[in-house]
Structure formats: C-alpha cells, structure tokens
Amino acid sequence: MSKKKNENVSFQWAVKEFIIPRKGILSFGLLLIVLRSLSGLVLPYASKTLLDDIIPNKDFDGLTVLLVLVCSAILIQAVTSFSLTRLLSVEAQNLIAQLRVKVQKKLLTLPIRFFDNQKSGALVSRVMTDVEGVRNLVGTGLVQLIGGSITAIVALYFLININAMMTLFVLLPVLIFAVIALKAFGFIRPIFRDRGKINAEVTGRLTETMNGIRVIKGFNAEAQENEIFEKGTDRLFQNVKKSLTATALMTSSSTFLLGLASAGIMGIGGYYMIYGSMTAGDFVSFTMFLGFMIAPIVQMSNIGSQLTEAMAGLDRTEELMKMTEEDDPLVRTEFIKDFEGNVSFEEVSFSYEAGKEVLHNINFTAPAGSVTALVGSSGSGKSTIASLAATFLTPDSGKVILDGQDLSKVNLSSYRQHLGVVLQDDFLYEGTIKENILFANPTASEAELLQAVEGAYVSEFTNRFEEGLETLIGERGVKLSGGQKQRISIARALLANPKIIILDEATSNLDTESEAFIQQSLVELMKNRTTFVIAHRLTTIQKADQILVIEQGKIVEQGKHEELMAKQGRYHKLYTVQGRI
Ligand SMILES: Nc1ncnc2c1ncn2[C@@H]1O[C@H](COP(=O)(O)OP(=O)(O)OP(=O)(O)O)[C@@H](O)[C@H]1O
Structure with missing residues (x-):
C-alpha cells in the first residue's frame, strides 16, 4: 500500500x-x-x-x-x-x-x-x-x-x-x-x-x-x-x-x-x-x-x-x-564576518550509528593560529574530531564554536571558504600539475602560484620536468611518487590561503630527502593558521602548541610534548614503548 x-x-x-x-x-x-x-x-x-x-x-x-x-x-x-x-x-x-x-x-x-x-x-x-x-x-x-x-x-x-x-x-x-x-x-x-x-x-x-x-x-x-x-x-x-x-x-x-x-x-x-x-x-x-x-x-x-x-x-x-542538503538554509542562517580562527569544542559528543557513541564530551580550545596535534591509537576518534572541525560532521550534542559562533548554525560556504584540507590520500585530477594546484583558487595570479609552488617545494621536482608545471599527471601523464603528490596538495592548500587547516599527515615512509621537503612545506602551511593535524611525524608533534591524546573517544591527556613526556602517562607510552604515534 x-x-x-x-x-x-x-x-x-x-x-x-x-x-x-x-x-x-x-x-x-x-x-x-x-x-x-x-x-x-x-x-x-x-x-x-x-x-x-x-x-x-x-x-x-x-x-x-x-x-x-x-x-x-x-x-x-x-x-x-x-x-x-x-x-x-x-x-x-x-x-x-x-x-x-x-x-x-x-x-x-x-x-x-x-x-x-x-x-x-x-x-x-x-x-x-x-x-x-x-x-x-x-x-x-x-x-x-x-x-x-x-x-x-x-x-x-x-x-x-x-x-x-x-x-x-x-x-x-x-x-x-x-x-x-x-x-x-x-x-x-x-x-x-x-x-x-x-x-x-x-x-x-x-x-x-x-x-x-x-x-x-x-x-x-x-x-x-x-x-x-x-x-x-x-x-x-x-x-x-x-x-x-x-x-x-x-x-x-x-x-x-x-x-x-x-x-x-x-x-x-x-x-x-x-x-x-x-x-x-x-x-x-x-x-x-x-x-x-x-x-x-x-x-x-x-x-x-x-x-x-x-x-x-x-x-x-x-x-x-528531496534529500536534505548539508547547508540547510533554514538551520544554517548565520554568516561568518570577521574571521579570526579561534575554535573550541564544548562538550561535544558524536555517534555515526545510533547507540554507538564514538566521541564523548570533548572539550578543548584551539586559539587562532595555533597547531593542535591529535594523537592516539587507531579508531580512537582523531579523524572524527577533525571532521567535526571541518563541518563534515555535526555534533549530536555539545557545540563546536568558531569565534563565538556555533558552527552548526553557520552557513557552510561562509565557513569553508576559510578552510583548507590536506588529506593522506589527497586526490589529484587528470590534468597538469598547475591545474591541480590552481583547483582551490582558479583566479590566483602567476606570482601567487609561484609562491605556493616554492613554499611546498613543488618546483624542486617540476624544474626537472621538461614541461615544468604544465606536465600532465594521471593516466596519460607522468606518474608521481607519494611524496611528490603530497607536495602538490600542500601547494594547493597554500594557494587557497585558508585560515583553518585540517591536515592528515601521511604515514607512508618517505626517503629522508622527500621527508625533509615535506616537513618544511608543512611548516610553511601551518604558519599563522589554526591547524588540526592528525599527526604522525615527530617534528610536527614536538612543535605543536598542544597535543590531544585521544583514546576511546575521550581526551585522556592534553599539553605540550615536554609536559606530556614528563607525565610518563599514555603519551609517553605511545611515544616510547609502542614507538608509534
Ligand atoms: N563512517 C563511519 N561510520 C560508522 N562508524 C565510523 C565511521 N567512521 C569511523 N567510524 C568509527 O568511529 C570510531 C572513530 O573513528 P576515527 O576514524 O575517528 O578514528 P581515528 O582515530 O581517526 O582512527 P585512525 O587513526 O585509524 O584513522 C571508530 O570506532 C570507527 O570504527
């Protein structure tokens, strides 16, 4: 019927x-x-x-x-x-x-x-x-x-x-x-x-x-x-x-x-x-x-x-x-005007499936321009926290606050124009390297493009290509290494010049030279931006303004590297005994 x-x-x-x-x-x-x-x-x-x-x-x-x-x-x-x-x-x-x-x-x-x-x-x-x-x-x-x-x-x-x-x-x-x-x-x-x-x-x-x-x-x-x-x-x-x-x-x-x-x-x-x-x-x-x-x-x-x-x-x-759009105009009525980049989580809980809460009452503040490193064992909830900060998810209870405004009420595109994401398996289009970098900001000037290319050390390898930035990548073009792809996606984020960065550091083992280039470009990327990084690199973690140690959907420890090491708690264990972050 x-x-x-x-x-x-x-x-x-x-x-x-x-x-x-x-x-x-x-x-x-x-x-x-x-x-x-x-x-x-x-x-x-x-x-x-x-x-x-x-x-x-x-x-x-x-x-x-x-x-x-x-x-x-x-x-x-x-x-x-x-x-x-x-x-x-x-x-x-x-x-x-x-x-x-x-x-x-x-x-x-x-x-x-x-x-x-x-x-x-x-x-x-x-x-x-x-x-x-x-x-x-x-x-x-x-x-x-x-x-x-x-x-x-x-x-x-x-x-x-x-x-x-x-x-x-x-x-x-x-x-x-x-x-x-x-x-x-x-x-x-x-x-x-x-x-x-x-x-x-x-x-x-x-x-x-x-x-x-x-x-x-x-x-x-x-x-x-x-x-x-x-x-x-x-x-x-x-x-x-x-x-x-x-x-x-x-x-x-x-x-x-x-x-x-x-x-x-x-x-x-x-x-x-x-x-x-x-x-x-x-x-x-x-x-x-x-x-x-x-x-x-x-x-x-x-x-x-x-x-x-x-x-x-x-x-x-x-x-x-007929499906409800994520940027529901009836709910997301507020627009962000003066963007500073202070983010705080207030009593945030979240579940993907009813009855299976994966984050429980998360509280922390990430001041504008600071780097927050998320560490913890697999499945503890790091990506979920990052997704909440990116407004990919909305809390079931509690609030994510940006510059005093509840993010669940904010018009998404007014927020996301200030957001940049660099993910582990960042996707690149079939096309030239230049097109892929310009993707986040197609109207950027040549000077801005070059600045991003230098900042992410992309020129280090494109200079060796005959066609330079115009080199085709993907199915019909050259095949890039994992580290090279990462640098392109970092250049893309640099060019977009967002105030908030969500960064999922790649775990892949790169040779030391590539690793050094990536680290330097990441430093460039995180400069003066509120950054949430699912961190796997020691240097990133050591330099972070705060480290959140997440276990089973809760923040079990919070502080700087030295403080947490001195505490000899969960972080110390992750860092030393297990040798993996
Ligand atoms: N789309 C989804 N649907 C249902 N459950 C999910 C979904 N994504 C993640 N989860 C569950 O939520 C919990 C937290 O996952 P999350 O991806 O945030 O962990 P993580 O700390 O980032 O893990 P990893 O380091 O392995 O990426 C896990 O128990 C996971 O099984």
Whole structure:
C-alpha cells in the first residue's frame, strides 16, 4: 500500500517538474500526433469509396481526386512524423542534459556521510542513467500514448458507424488484452526498479575493482572478484529475463486475441456480405479502421512499459532530489564576518550509528593560529574530531564554536571558504600539475602560484620536468611518487590561503630527502593558521602548541610534548614503548 502511494507521489512530482513547464511544446506535439493519426484514417475511408462508388461507377475523375487526397494525407503523415521527432526528441535530450546537471549539483550539496554509505559507481549511474527516464516522459512516449488513445477513439467511432455488431465482437478481446496489459505493468514496474538498483550495484563494484586493482592482484584475489561480478551480472540477467517473460506474454496474448478477433470478423463479415447487408468496401474499410484502433493499443503497451521503466528511474532521482542538503538554509542562517580562527569544542559528543557513541564530551580550545596535534591509537576518534572541525560532521550534542559562533548554525560556504584540507590520500585530477594546484583558487595570479609552488617545494621536482608545471599527471601523464603528490596538495592548500587547516599527515615512509621537503612545506602551511593535524611525524608533534591524546573517544591527556613526556602517562607510552604515534 505504501509502495503504491510512493508511486503516485513520484508521478505527480514528474508531472510538476517536467511536464507542466513544457505544456506548450507538449500540446503542440499532441496536435501533430492527432494530425498524423487523422491523416492516417484517410486511407481506410478512401478504400471504401474506391470499392463501393468509384469502381462500380467507373468514375475516373473521382479516382483522381481520391489519389490526390490519399497522397496529401501521406505527405502530412511524413511531415508530422519528422517534426515530432525534431521537436519532442530534441526537447527530451535537452531535458536529460539539464537534469543531469541538476542531479550532479544536488549530489555535491549532500553531506559527506551520504557518500560514506554509497558506492561511487552507483552515484554515477544516478546522474547518468536514471535521469534518462524523462526521455520517454517528455519525448514521444507520453504524447504518443495520448495521441494513440485519440486515434483509437476516432477509429472506434467509424467502426461503430460501419457495423455496431461486429465492433462489439472485436471489443471483447481488446478489453481482455487491456486487462492483461495492465496486470503486466503492475508486475513489471518493481522489476524495472530493481534493475536500476542492481545495475548501480554491479557498476559500483566494478568501479571499486578497478580502483583497488593493486590490492586485488596483490592478494591474488582475481577469481573472487570475477565470481562477485558474475553473480552481479547474473542477477541482472535474471531480472531482465523476468521482465522479458512478462513482455512476451503481453505480445503473444495480443497476437492471439487480436488474431482471434480477425478470424471472427472474417466470419461475421462474410456472413453479412453473403446476405448483402454489407458491401465489400465496408468490409475492407472496417478491417483497416480496426487496424487503426488496435495498432495504438498495442503500441500503447510498448510505450506503457517504457514509461514504467522511466518512472522507476525517476523514482530514484526524485528520492535524491528531496534529500536534505548539508547547508540547510533554514538551520544554517548565520554568516561568518570577521574571521579570526579561534575554535573550541564544548562538550561535544558524536555517534555515526545510533547507540554507538564514538566521541564523548570533548572539550578543548584551539586559539587562532595555533597547531593542535591529535594523537592516539587507531579508531580512537582523531579523524572524527577533525571532521567535526571541518563541518563534515555535526555534533549530536555539545557545540563546536568558531569565534563565538556555533558552527552548526553557520552557513557552510561562509565557513569553508576559510578552510583548507590536506588529506593522506589527497586526490589529484587528470590534468597538469598547475591545474591541480590552481583547483582551490582558479583566479590566483602567476606570482601567487609561484609562491605556493616554492613554499611546498613543488618546483624542486617540476624544474626537472621538461614541461615544468604544465606536465600532465594521471593516466596519460607522468606518474608521481607519494611524496611528490603530497607536495602538490600542500601547494594547493597554500594557494587557497585558508585560515583553518585540517591536515592528515601521511604515514607512508618517505626517503629522508622527500621527508625533509615535506616537513618544511608543512611548516610553511601551518604558519599563522589554526591547524588540526592528525599527526604522525615527530617534528610536527614536538612543535605543536598542544597535543590531544585521544583514546576511546575521550581526551585522556592534553599539553605540550615536554609536559606530556614528563607525565610518563599514555603519551609517553605511545611515544616510547609502542614507538608509534
Ligand atoms: N563512517 C563511519 N561510520 C560508522 N562508524 C565510523 C565511521 N567512521 C569511523 N567510524 C568509527 O568511529 C570510531 C572513530 O573513528 P576515527 O576514524 O575517528 O578514528 P581515528 O582515530 O581517526 O582512527 P585512525 O587513526 O585509524 O584513522 C571508530 O570506532 C570507527 O570504527
């Protein structure tokens, strides 16, 4: 029952979003379809005149007029068909393009946690495939459905006029077919909905496989991946098979029932003609009109399944479009004006899943321009604290305060324009090194760019490249070492010149020279910025203004390196006995 309700909602949504704004063009398309259908009806009518009037009377003038009429009707059909495709199909493609842009834009407004729970391949399929459903809604599909109904009704009128009894006989199998078709749609729609889901899952997994190729080969796990993919494609196949059975049932029942009707008509028509109550012309035009009534009905069943598929895709699009954006304008009403960069956590608690709190009553202050190093064992909550400071997450209770303002009420982009993040596995785009650095500040001047490049010691290796900063990286370009990539992402952050930095230091072991360059660029980056660093480097930790030792979601120790060492507590243990931070 609830499913049914949901379907209606998304249909209403689709009508409001896509059909009403295009009512002009769609009405014109409808007019063209009706014109095309009506001009199609000329042929059966002309056949009757030919057989019953023109041939018996040897009326050559009449024949000429008839031919002109039929040719004009054919011409109208050709012109309207062409215009329809041009008008509606082009508009549908235009809408698909617009909708993709809208869905992608919406996706980027959703909180990080949404992405944590989704496969990227599945999201790609939402942007690229699901929206294609509108093609059938705005393209020729819906208009054909309405146009087809009109033709069927007009043809029915002519059929009744020629012979009401025979029409009644025909209507019965047509009605049975309509009932079967309706039932089949009800059966097919959930299958189509599942298909989109399975498709997205399989694509998602495939993307992951490609991204994780090193791990897969490293663990010799190809066979396992193959099996998972095979299972996925089989699920897809089974799904398609199910819908094909339903469609085949519909097609063959239409052939059977309508064939039966034709045989019946031949019988009744033959009987009437033998007794002289029906002319041969009436009989021929009846069969032709019948074709005109039935063809749209059969066509409608095809369009019906296309529309069903379309709605299944749009269901998922609608679901996404209705999600709450992270920068909720009703909640995040405050804008940051004079930015200083004092951050404090007040009684902050947080849980990813209900009932499993991962941070408990965190309190600390990070004054403007200071460096706060977060250390502690794996899974203790360091990244979660950093994500709260970056507004990627919002506290369940307590507040993160920036310059006296509660961050959960602050307009996100007014805050994030002052924020910079350098993460362990920072992503670089396919493109030149320069493009990758400019990414955070595309309007930066050449001088600013060079300053960032020098500050992060990027020039140290780009100078050795023939193309310098214009060197292509990624699939088609040079392959960079981990340390070089890190320096590019540091240069990017330097160029953005944020007041707050979230830094997840890479743990990877670099050679001493690379390490030295990175350390120096990090010093440059942290200068005069409020920095939260998930620290792994001794030098960073030693220089930090404060170290927070996190264990099981709590701050267990807090202070400077020397103070904490002197305390001989948890930090001392982490630092000396375990030898790992
Ligand atoms: N997206 C998530 N959904 C559910 N639980 C999560 C999620 N991210 C982290 N957690 C859990 O929250 C806890 C804290 O994780 P967090 O990533 O903050 O730890 P960490 O100290 O940064 O660990 P590491 O040093 O290993 O990166 C862990 O128990 C982890 O399992």
